Structure formats: structure tokens, C-alpha cells
Amino acid sequence: MPPTPxxxxxxxxxxxxxxxxxxxxxxxxxxxxxxxxxxxxxxxLRAEALQVALDQVARSRSRSSREREMPIRSLALEVxxxxxxxxxxxxxxxxxxxxxxxxFAATVxxxxxxxxxxxHAQAILDTGIVLDDDxxxxxxxxxxxxxxxxxxxxxxxxxxxxxxxxxxPVGMTVRHARAAAARGVSVRDLAxxxxxxxxILPATVAYGIRDRLRRQAAAIRAAAIEAPATDSEPGDAAxxxxxxxxxxxxxxAEPVATGAEPGAxxxxxxxxxxxxxxxxxxxxxxxxxxxxxxxxxxxxxTRDTRTxxxxxxxxxxxxxxxxxxxxxPTSDSACPGGLGAIRGHVHVxxxxxxxxxxxxTGASIDGRTPIDPATARHLAAEAPGWDRxxxxxxxxxxLEVDRYAPTMSQRRFLAARDRHCRAPGCRAPISRCQxxxxxxxHEGGPTRLDNLCHLCVRHHTLKxxxxxxxxxxxxxxxxxxxxxxxxxxxxxxxxxxxxPDADPPPF
Numbered sequence: 078m079p080p081t082p083x084x085x086x087x088x089x090x091x092x093x094x095x096x097x098x099x100x101x102x103x104x105x106x107x108x109x110x111x112x113x114x115x116x117x118x119x120x121x122l123r124a125e126a127l128q129v130a131l132d133q134v135a136r137s138r139s140r141s142s143r144e145r146e147m148p149i150r151s152l153a154l155e156v157x158x159x160x161x162x163x164x165x166x167x168x169x170x171x172x173x174x175x176x177x178x179x180x181f182a183a184t185v186x187x188x189x190x191x192x193x194x195x196x197h198a199q200a201i202l203d204t205g206i207v208l209d210d211d212x213x214x215x216x217x218x219x220x221x222x223x224x225x226x227x228x229x230x231x232x233x234x235x236x237x238x239x240x241x242x243x244x245x246p247v248g249m250t251v252r253h254a255r256a257a258a259a260r261g262v263s264v265r266d267l268a269x270x271x272x273x274x275x276x277i278l279p280a281t282v283a284y285g286i287r288d289r290l291r292r293q294a295a296a297i298r299a300a301a302i303e304a305p306a307t308d309s310e311p312g313d314a315a316x317x318x319x320x321x322x323x324x325x326x327x328x329x330a331e332p333v334a335t336g337a338e339p340g341a342x343x344x345x346x347x348x349x350x351x352x353x354x355x356x357x358x359x360x361x362x363x364x365x366x367x368x369x370x371x372x373x374x375x376x377x378x379t380r381d382t383r384t385x386x387x388x389x390x391x392x393x394x395x396x397x398x399x400x401x402x403x404x405x406p407t408s409d410s411a412c413p414g415g416l417g418a419i420r421g422h423v424h425v426x427x428x429x430x431x432x433x434x435x436x437x438t439g440a441s442i443d444g445r446t447p448i449d450p451a452t453a454r455h456l457a458a459e460a461p462g463w464d465r466x467x468x469x470x471x472x473x474x475x476l477e478v479d480r481y482a483p484t485m486s487q488r489r490f491l492a493a494r495d496r497h498c499r500a501p502g503c504r505a506p507i508s509r510c511q512x513x514x515x516x517x518x519h520e521g522g523p524t525r526l527d528n529l530c531h532l533c534v535r536h537h538t539l540k541x542x543x544x545x546x547x548x549x550x551x552x553x554x555x556x557x558x559x560x561x562x563x564x565x566x567x568x569x570x571x572x573x574x575x576x577p578d579a580d581p582p583p584f
Contacts, residue, residue, distance in 0.1 A: 113194050120198075123156075123175070127149070127172070131175075152171070177202055184198050192226050201233070207241055207245065261276075270439065294392060424442065464479070480524050492507050498532055499555055500532055501565050509534070516528050527551065543560065554567060
């Protein structure tokens with residue numbers, strides 16, 4: 078039986094819908110004009126507030142630039158507290174508002190009258206700020222403002238940039254050198270454990286980088302298509318999409334540890350681990366196996382299902398995390414191993430249940446950027462040391478931070494204090510000793526100086542594997558308790574000190 082066609086709405090209902098949309102569009106237009114007027118009033122208020130702070134700066138007699146800037150910083154924080162914003166964001170808003178009212182007064186007037194929108198005003202500010210001459214900028218503003226009243230912000234921005242380029246009194250060479258001084262790198266957090274890495278570079282360099290990444294990605298894709306995937310199965314971890322930045326033989330670095338420096342990069346032919354960054358997701362199979370798509374034992378290439386964009390991002394991650402700059406001005410004394418030996422650090426906070434695989438709650442980088450549990454467990458497995466964070470179960474506030482591995486300052490203190498193995502009668506040197514937690518770490522013992530001492534491998538194993546126990550006194554002395562009930566008090570190793578005699582010699 079053929080499906081029954083849905084009944085068409087009556088003509089009067091369609092006419093009502095059209096009329097309703099016409100009314101809504103008109104209301105949106107009116108409210109947009111009202112919003113532009115409100116924003117113009119806000120611009121004037123911000124500019125006036127910043128001018129008061131600038132007057133305070135002018136009256137300051139301090140020669141320190143930091144002290145002279147305090148009135149502006151204080152105002153930004155005042156407004157941030159009042160509006161629940163960040164003071165750096167507020168300070169930029171204050172600066173933009175002051176610039177608009179001083180250098181683009183006609184734009185603020187047009188915004189106040191509702192002839193342009195907020196994004197039009199921002200486009201005029203961004204593209205016209207490069208013009209330093211007042212007369213040139215005023216003429217430029219009149220032309221661009223007329224365009225803004227009848228065109229979209231994107232077109233206004235492109236038109237304003239081209240026009241500013243044509244009327245700018247300063248040559249391109251000087252302006253490019255000035256703009257190049259603002260180059261830099263930034264990261265913006267995205268959803269679902271991802272982030273956006275942005276690099277400000279000269280246009281030729283930026284487009285050259287993108288072209289090289291695309292061509293490398295195309296070559297990788299072509300190699301994957303031409304080579305038969307004879308050794309791979311559909312369920313293999315290496316054949317899964319997103320299997321890692323080092324697929325198809327790119328050299329990999331040791332995974333970044335939780336707040337610690339990872340080891341040096343493995344040989345490119347045998348590398349099996351990959352550094353995971355924001356441009357790539359780590360699948361569960363890759364987190365457990367860390368296998369690359371090309372191995373030293375088999376010349377065959379497994380199936381690669383990544384898109385060209387994904388391959389470009391993964392190659393970019395590999396190059397940035399593992400390659401060395403073409404020019405290395407450092408020396409071995411200042412930077413052992415050169416710039417190529419430096420590895421990236423990330424500080425990851427992982428809930429203990431997530432670390433144990435009993436929860437899917439996400440971890441975070443620096444306590445603010447979420448990452449997926451698989452990546453967190455992969456990084457934690459390779460970390461040379463963990464910080465244990467004890468939190469209040471109700472309030473969630475941090476009560477104590479502890480770490481299993483002693484810090485370098487703790488190691489230096491213990492080496493100077495203990496001098497040799499602290500077991501009864503043993504004088505094994507520090508170089509053959511290990512640092513022991515007197516109260517075992519897995520039983521809750523803290524990594525503090527009053528719970529650490531040096532024991533040689535023999536006595537460390539004996540203390541760990543048998544019923545021998547050790548307690549430490551406040552002065553650093555140890556009490557060894559044997560399985561048969563004996564107790565031995567091990568004092569700190571004595572030192573021979575030569576104290577100068579204050580009396581003058583008899584001759």
C-alpha cells in the first residue's frame with residue numbers, strides 16, 4: 078500500500094507563517110540597532126574610565142613603567158570584578174574603546190545611530206589602526222564607513238585592509254618589519270580534549286609551511302595507496318583511524334611525562350611510541366600498544382584511513398615535537414644535546430579512578446584543558462614520576478601534594494646527610510644506594526625528608542620483602558625493628574669538623 082501523502086497546510090496558515098517571520102525579522106533588525114546603540118554607550122563609558130586612569134598615570138612621578146601602569150591595571154581589575162570578566166580582557170576592551178573614541182569618532186557616532194553594527198566597528202578598528210596620520214585616517218574612515226553601512230563585516234574588513242594598504246604613507250618594507258616583531262605562538266582550548274595551535278609568522282613562511290605539510294601528506298597517502306596491506310587485519314590497532322602521528326614511519330619521541338622531561342627520541346627505524354598533542358586523538362589501541370604503522374621487521378605498509386587534513390596535522394605534530402631546528406646556536410654546556418634534545422612538557426591531572434580504568438571521567442592539562450582518559454593513562458604509564466594530590470572529599474580543596482620520586486633538592490640533602498647506607502654496620506657508598514620510604518609509599522608514606530633515607534640494594538630489598546621495619550626520628554636518626562623484636566638505633570653519620578681557634582698563636 079503506498080504511503081499516504083502528508084496533508085498540505087491550508088493557504089491561510091502559510092500566509093500567517095510568512096507574516097510572522099516578517100515581523101520577527103523586523104524585530105531582530107530593531108533589536109540589533111538598539112544593541113548597537115547600547116554598545117556605543119558602553120564604548121564611551123569605557124573610554125572615559127580609561128582616560129581617568131591615563132590622567133593618573135600622567136600625574137605619577139615614578140620612573141618605573143610597571144608602577145606607572147598600575148592605575149590602568151587596577152581599573153581593569155575593578156571592571157572585571159564588577160562584570161565577572163578577566164582583567165586582561167577588560168583592559169583590551171578599555172584600550173579598544175579609547176582608540177575608537179579618539180581615532181575613529183565617526184565610527185562611534187555611526188554605531189550610536191544604529192547605522193552599523195558592532196562587528197563593523199571592530200573591522201574598521203582592526204584595519205584602520207595601521208594608519209598613523211590623522212588626516213589620512215579620517216579620509217579612509219569616511220570611505221570605509223560608507224561601505225560598512227551597506228555591506229557585511231567580512232567584506233568591510235577586506236575592503237578596509239586593501240584601502241589602508243593603498244593610502245598608507247609608510248612603505249611595506251618598514252611596516253612588515255614592524256609587524257614581524259609581533260610573531261608568536263599561542264594555544265586556544267577547544268572542546269572534547271582538543272586545542273588549536275596558532276602561529277603568527279610572515280605570510281610567505283606560513284603559506285610555505287602549509288604547502289609543505291600538504292605535499293608531505295599527499296606523499297604519505299600515495300604511498301599508503303600503492304603499497305599492499307598484506308600483513309594487516311581489519312582489527313589491528315595500526316589500521317584504526319587516528320592511530321598516531323608516527324604512522325607510516327615518522328620518527329617518534331618518548332611520550333611526554335606528567336610534569337617531567339621524557340627520554341630522548343628513539344631511532345627512527347624502531348620508534349614505537351608517539352607524542353600525542355592537540356592535533357590528534359589517541360585511540361585506546363594505540364594507547365596500549367603504541368605501535369607504528371611501519372616497523373623495522375616488516376617492510377609492508379598497513380592501511381592508512383586518515384584524511385589529508387589529519388595526516389597534515391599529524392606530520393606537523395611530529396616535526397614540531399621531534400625535529401631539531403636547522404640552525405642551533407646553543408652549546409653543549411648551555412643546552413646538552415642541542416635544541417633537538419629538548420622535549421615538550423605537559424602537566425596532567427588524572428582522577429585515580431580514571432587512571433585505574435574504572436571511570437571515564439576526563440583528565441586535564443594544567444587543571445583547565447580537558448583531555449580524553451586514554452591519552453591520560455598513556456602519558457601516566459610513561460611518566461617517570463607522579464604527584465599525588467589529596468583532596469577534601471566534600472569541599473574538593475587540595476589538602477596535600479605528594480610525589481613518590483624525591484625532588485633533586487631532597488636528593489642532594491639526603492646525600493649530604495646520610496653519606497652511605499644507613500643500615501646497621503653498612504658503609505655502602507651513596508652511589509650504590511637507593512632512597513627508601515621508611516613508611517612505604519604504597520601504604521601512605523609521604524615523600525618527605527623525615528620519611529626518606531639511603532639503603533643499599535641488599536638492605537632495601539631486605540626491608541621491603543621481610544618483616545624488618547624502619548622508623549625515623551625527628552633528628553634524622555633511624556630505629557630498625559627486627560622480626561624477632563630487636564631494636565637498633567642508628568644515629569646520623571658523624572662528621573669531623575675543624576673549628577678555628579679564636580686565640581692568637583703564642584708566637
